[in-house]
Amino acid sequence: MKTLLITLMLIAALGFSVSCAVNVDGVSVMQDDAESEETETQGDDGVIVDEEEGIVAGMTLDENLDENSPAEVFGDTQWVDGIDGTAMEFDQEGEYILLPDSPELDLTDQGTVEVWVYPYTNISAAGIVHKGTELDYSDEAYSLQYNNPGQVAFIITNNDHxxxxxxxxxxxIATEEWHHLVAAWDxxxxxxxxDGAPVTSRSIYSNGWLSELPIDFAPAQDSDGGLMIGSQIPFSYRFDGIIDNVFLYDRVLDADEVSSHYNALASQ
Ligand SMILES: [Ca+2]
Ligand SMILES: [Ca+2]
Ligand SMILES: [Ca+2]
Incomplete structure (x- = not known):
């Protein structure tokens, strides 16, 4: 009886997946999923968490942000070829991904933001990975973005704003090619x-003033703002290009790790 029940359940499960695969509206999506299946984690909801690696949120953007994912997609996004599998295109039409706030995303004392970008144009103040959604930036905690066109900036905002x-x-940064960007802080x-190497020529500002290390560093604020990808805040300061492999860590990646992550995909 138990065996029969299990068999019936298996048939039901198979029947369900077959009916999904032949669903006319879903045909191309299912086929795409099948092609990228080998790189996906079992039960992947589009957001990887790996305590051993210190990954608090990792998005491979391999066509895996559906209604089951905690990450919500806004605007006229397209899946396109990425540096690794597929990636998401943000082309100035109001697209962004929003991952709701969680304690794991409140990287206050230390953390790392890692991402691959393929800019179409270098737009000033374009948000790439930005914690915070308020239009007055009151909930901004950390932000990887373009400052002046093509110059990468990383900003930590503390409790005193x-x-x-x-x-x-x-x-x-050259357009129409892939670049690996990593910002980390302690x-x-x-x-x-x-692109795997530390930026040697850089300017550091503390509380708005040009500064030298060591700086009087204050932790990033613990806010309620969600994590925006592809824009600083909804509908403003949008990135123009493709974003792939967004990874947030609760630790500082060291130079060797950054270099090996870059080489693993740049050499393909
Ligand atoms: Ca990808
Ligand atoms: Ca678009
Ligand atoms: Ca929070």
Missing amino acids: KATYVISNDGE MTEVYLYI
Whole structure:
């Protein structure tokens, strides 16, 4: 009787997946899913958490942000070829991804933001990964963005709404090609890497003033703001291009890790 029940359940499960696969509206989506299935984690809801690696939120953006994902997609987004599998296109039509706030995303004392970008154009103040959604930036905690066109900036905002930020001075990031961006911070340093290497020419500001290390560093604020990808705040300061492999860590990636992550995909 038990065996029969299990068999019936298996048939029911198979029947369900077959009916999904032949659903006319879903045909192309199902086929795409099948192609990328081998790279997906079992039960992946589009947001990876890996305590051993210190990953508090990882998005491979392999066509895996559906209604079951905690990450919500807004605007006219498209899945396009990524640096690894597929990626999401943000082309100035109001697209963004919003991952709701959670204690794990409140990276106050230390953390790392890692992402691959393929800019179509280098737009000033374009948000890439931005914690906070309020239009007056009152809930901003950390933000990886373009500052001047093509210059990467990473900003930590503390409880007093004072910002510490680092800006790359190494010239514009070329458009129409993939770049690996990593920003990390602890209570003494803000680290910035482009394409696997530390940014050597940079400007550091503390509370709005050009500063030198060590800086009087205050933790990023613990706010209720969600994590925005592809825009600083909804509908403003939008990134123009493709974003892939967004990973947030609750620890500081070291230079060797950053370099190996870059080389693993850049050499393909
Ligand atoms: Ca991907
Ligand atoms: Ca679009
Ligand atoms: Ca929070």
